[in-house]
Amino acid sequence: MTRDPIDKLLDDATSGKSLFKNREVLHFTFIPNMVLHREEEQKIVTQSLIPLLKKARPSNLLIYGKPGTGKTLVVKKVLDKIQERVKDGSFPIQLLYANAKEETTLYGLLVKFGRQLGLTSQKELPTTGLSISEVFNRLMAVIQNNGLNTVFVVDEIDYLAELVSKSGKDVFYSLTRANERLKKGSLTLIGISNDLTFKERLDPRVLSSLSEEEIVFTNYTVNQINEILTDRIKEAFVPNIVEPAALNLCSAMSGQEHGDARRAIDLLRVAGEIAEREQSDTVKEDHIRRASLKMEEDKETTALNSYPLHEKLLILAVMKANGSTTGEIYQSYKNLCKVTRQKELTQRRVTQMLSEIEMTGLISGKIIHQGMHGRTKKFALTLNPDTVKKAFKEDLSLEDLV
Known part of the structure; x- marks a missing residue:
């Protein structure tokens, strides 16, 4: 008698029989204990922010590199490490993060920073209705009144340039000149961009202040992606689940096309989910190929539905x-x-x-x-x-x- 496939899936799920040990390891927000093949970049980002530990304002920093080259991962890891060391509060540091691509307006982006600064009520900072300059003034007031030394991390900052052009309000200029008006506290800007030509669209006055320090993240090689995936597989999957041929194909497809480690990790996760749904004992090359087709189709569908x-x-x-x-x-x-x-x-x-x-x-x-x-x-x-x-x-x- 053939066993009901639904019962098998549900039984496997409830009994703990899964190809995955920890799916979160394959999520883009996961920060590993060791960020492989980014030693030099971690060193530069850390050195640029060390003034915070010496009770001084760091230089503004621009970070470039194609998607999946570890930019956001490195910045978040360095910020987490710094935050751990300043818990005593003798030199109040506030590290804020926002992704400009996730916000449809400049107003929304500033409100996101405001919420992280503690302006949580509608009265303190309404989601609509104020001018851009008034929202910015309220953020500055919090920084000054509390003597906060803030770091604003704007991921995909090239999208902020688009929001600025739509609104006609050059918030770049306000951000880079903020320290001139702060009597207490400070504001440092870290911009992360996938667009290497991003600077060409900036006002020269902004550019001189914004790019006080710069780092370019290069693409990962196939071998480097293979090592990154091998490291994630140890934590994400039950032992001996991902076949060596599947690992090599996943590394090759991602490394040869664009050197994108994030896509390689996503590809591995989707392949694992396909294999698990089919009740396969291992993740095979065919699962990787089918996962690639599914991801491409999903990406296009998501983009189309967003319009x-x-x-x-x-x-x-x-x-x-x-x-x-x-x-x-x-x-x-x-x-x-x-x-x-x-x-x-x-x-x-x-x-x-x-x-x-x-x-x-x-x-x-x-x-x-x-x-x-x-x-x-x-x-x-x-x-x-x-x-x-x-x-x-x-x-x-x-x-x-x-």
Whole structure:
């Protein structure tokens, strides 16, 4: 008699039979005891923040490197170590962290820092309604009144540049000049960026203050990723679960493509989950390959679902008028607006939106020269139309269009 697969899965879960020993080790927030292959970078970040232990203000610091090169991991580990040493409170230090990519507005980013500074009530710092300058003034007041020596860590700081451009308020200038107005306490800024050209978009006055010290994190090699994964496997999985061939494939796929250790760790976790669901005794090469396909599809679906309705309509317009000019896409977009009973946006705004979506890589644009008629730009979808249809099918406003 064949055993019910549901019962087997539930029995294995309740009896503790799992391929995993500790899944958290494969989560991006996990900080290992030893950060492998980043000894020099840890040393530089630590040295730049040592003035805090000597009751002085450190220099502002900019950290560059592609995704998955250990930037955030190293900074968080150094900050944790410093925080452990200043528990006595004789020199009050407040270490704050926010990811600019997770905030849709500059206001929201500043409020996140304010909450960490202790402005927890709506009265002290409302989630909407104040000017950017007033929010900033309230943060400065807390720092000064308590004599706090603060470190603001802004992860993916290149997104903050976008928030600044949208709001027209140059908070970079205010942050880098904050110490000139503080009579007590201090503010140090640590910026972490995936974009090596990020500085080119900054005001020269800001740049001189912001980049007092800089570090570039290089990509991991295949061998380094292999060692990082081997270290995580020891803590994350039951012994002898991940086959050597699967480990090597996972390392090779991540190392050769982009040197991204975070993606390699995610890939290993998803492969483990697939293997566990299938009640496999080990994680095999095939699980790694299937995990890679699943992650790519999930990433695209998440990106598509994150767009507001009009951006979704525009992506559908590009899909339906594939390889067409901006004008033709706009006509297709207007037709979709009629079907969904939406008020259409202007062609100028739609052209801006096309450029913004193009930056994400979901669509690509190509300039076409038309001789005496000048130039035009044609757009095409870069992903499979079925992925778009699958992502938008759950949106009730779009169900008749896909």
